[in-house]
Amino acid sequence: MKSGSNLEKILCSGKFAVTAELGPPRGAERSIIEKKAEMLKGYGDAFNITDCQTAVVRMSSIAAGRIVIDAGVEPIIQMTCRDRNRIAIQSDLLGAAALGAKNVLCLTGDHQKFGDHPMAKGVFDIDSIQLIQIVKALRDEKQFQCGQELKAEEPRFFIGAAENPFADPFKYRAVRLAKKIRAGADFIQTQIIYNVKKFKEWMKMVTDMGLHEKAYILAGVAPLKSKGMAKHMKNNVPGMDVPDEVMDRMTAAAEAKKGKEEGIKICLEVIEQVREIKGVAGVHIMAVEWEEAVPEIVKQAGLHPRPSTEN
Numbered sequence: 001m002k003s004g005s006n007l008e009k010i011l012c013s014g015k016f017a018v019t020a021e022l023g024p025p026r027g028a029e030r031s032i033i034e035k036k037a038e039m040l041k042g043y044g045d046a047f048n049i050t051d052c053q054t055a056v057v058r059m060s061s062i063a064a065g066r067i068v069i070d071a072g073v074e075p076i077i078q079m080t081c082r083d084r085n086r087i088a089i090q091s092d093l094l095g096a097a098a099l100g101a102k103n104v105l106c107l108t109g110d111h112q113k114f115g116d117h118p119m120a121k122g123v124f125d126i127d128s129i130q131l132i133q134i135v136k137a138l139r140d141e142k143q144f145q146c147g148q149e150l151k152a153e154e155p156r157f158f159i160g161a162a163e164n165p166f167a168d169p170f171k172y173r174a175v176r177l178a179k180k181i182r183a184g185a186d187f188i189q190t191q192i193i194y195n196v197k198k199f200k201e202w203m204k205m206v207t208d209m210g211l212h213e214k215a216y217i218l219a220g221v222a223p224l225k226s227k228g229m230a231k232h233m234k235n236n237v238p239g240m241d242v243p244d245e246v247m248d249r250m251t252a253a254a255e256a257k258k259g260k261e262e263g264i265k266i267c268l269e270v271i272e273q274v275r276e277i278k279g280v281a282g283v284h285i286m287a288v289e290w291e292e293a294v295p296e297i298v299k300q301a302g303l304h305p306r307p308s309t310e311n
Contacts, residue, residue: 002139002156002157002158002159002186003102003103003156003157003158004102004156005046005074005102005103005158006045006046006074006309007019007045007046007074007076007103007158007187008102008103008158008186009309010045010282010306010307010309011187011216011281011282013307013309015307016275016281016282016283016303017045017216017218017281017282017283018043018044018045018282018283018285018298018303018306019044019045019046019047019048019076019189019218019282019283019284019285020040020043020044020047020048020284020285020286020287020291020294020298021047021048021050021284021285021286021287021288021291022036022037022040022047022048022049022050022064022068022073022075022291023036023050023053023058023288023289023291024049024050024058024059024060024061024063024064025058025059026056026057026058026059027059028059030067033059033064033067033068033071034067034071036291037067037068037071037072037073038071039291039292039295040073040291040294040295041071041072041073042304042305042306043294043295043298043299043304043306044285044294044298044306045074045282045306046074046075046076046103047068047073047074047075047076048075048076048078048105048189048284049061049062049064049065049068049075049076049077049078050078051077051078051079051080051107051109052080052082052083052109052115053078053110054110054114054115055082055109055110055111055112055113055114055115055116055117055120056115056116057115057116057117061077061078061079062077062092062095062096062099062101065077065096065099065101066099066100066101069099069100069101074102074103075101075103076103076104076105076160077096077101077103077104077105078104078105078107079092079093079096079104079105079106079107079131080107080108080109080110081107081108081109081123081124081125081126081127081128081130081131082108082109082110082111082112082122082123082124083109083122083123084123084125085123085125085126086125086126086134086145089125089126089131089134090134090138090144090145093134093135093138093155093157094138094155096155097155097156097157101157102156102157102158103157103158103160104135104157104158104159104160105160105161105162105189106128106131106132106135106159106160106161106185107128107131107161107162108124108127108128108131109124128161128162128180129179129180129183130183132159132161132180132183132184132185133183133184135155135157135159135184136159136183136184138150138154138155138157139154139155139156139157139159140184142154158186158187159184159185159186159187160185160186160187160188160189161180161181161185161187161188161189162188162189162190162191163176163177163180163188163189163190163191164190164191164239165190165191165193165198165199165202165203166191166195166198166199166202166239166240166241167191167238167239170198170201170202171205173202173205174202174205174206174209174211177206177211178209178211180215181211181214181215185215186215186216187215187216187217187218187281188215188216188217188218189218189220189284190217190218190219190220190284191220191239191240192220192221192222192233192240192286193219193220193221193270193274194233194240194241194242194243194246194266194270195241195242195243196270196273196274198241199219199274199277200277203217203277203278203279203280206279207278207279211279212278212279212281216281216282217279217280217281217282218280218281218282218283218284219270219271219274219277219280219282219283219284220283220284220286221267221270221271221274221283221284221285221286222267222285222286222287222288223260223263223264223266223267223287223290223293223297224246224250224259224262224263224266224267225259225260225263225290226250226254226259226260226263227247227250227251227253227254227259229263230242230246230247230250230263231247234247246266249262249266250262250263250266260293264293264296264297264300267285267297268297268300268301271283271297271301271303272301283301283303285297285298
């Protein structure tokens with residue numbers, strides 16, 4: 001065990017894993033986190049605590065992660081390179097570990113121009129691959145990025161990374177994944193999948209390279225709330241692949257005033273399909289600002305109750 005986290009134990013045991021997102025609030029209300037944790041408890045093996053997602057100011061992912069731990073739920077602390085240099089990142093990693101975090105997801109981060117402070121100065125001192133290397137060096141070599149020895153207790157993290165199978169140039173996406181795994185990623189969460197056929201092509205490249213044997217791959221899925229959300233993802237989210245068939249289904253559902261129901265149905269269909277693909281070790285459910293949909297999706301997908309890792 002690299003971290004001893006619940007997520008690591010689930011994946012190492014060969015069980016199909018489920019992770020989901022838990023977004024911190026745009027305020028200091030601890031109760032909001034506690035309510036979300038209570039609602040999601042038992043419907044996933046660990047939950048991503050987003051780090052100022054879409055470059056919008058929210059409660060610290062590390063602080064929210066500690067609240068989640070207190071509520072009996074395991075967090076995956078997201079950490080982006082947008083807002084911190086390597087000094088602050090390593091400081092936060094030590095702090096997160098001291099507060100009980102065992103999983104970390106390394107991200108470059110959404111550019112600040114897309115958020116609520118577009119004039120903010122982006123740091124981007126390092127990128128996500130370098131961040132993965134830093135976390136691995138702290139854990140496995142007890143060494144700071146500058147090369148100095150970490151003489152105190154090291155942070156024991158299960159290291160995660162994100163990957164987008166649909167971004168261009170497509171033929172290099174598996175190669176890029178290999179770089180993250182070589183840097184030290186233990187598990188991968190992918191971009192949201194609506195085009196299962198293209199995802200299968202990517203997974204074929206991944207398995208041909210043997211990458212599924214070096215890191216656990218969790219397929220990203222998300223329920224669409226409405227025709228408008230589907231249209232936004234198709235036209236405005238870089239690297240998102242929403243087929244016309246999905247758009248047609250969401251358009252018809254909107255006319256019948258059943259957008260949410262159809263969105264969940266599509267999500268369940270994707271889960272069923274990706275479970276059959278070689279190399280997929282689990283799913284990551286991204287119900288953005290719609291966490292209440294997660295328990296329903298997990299139950300309908302036949303993924304509840306979650307397996308226990310307790311002796």
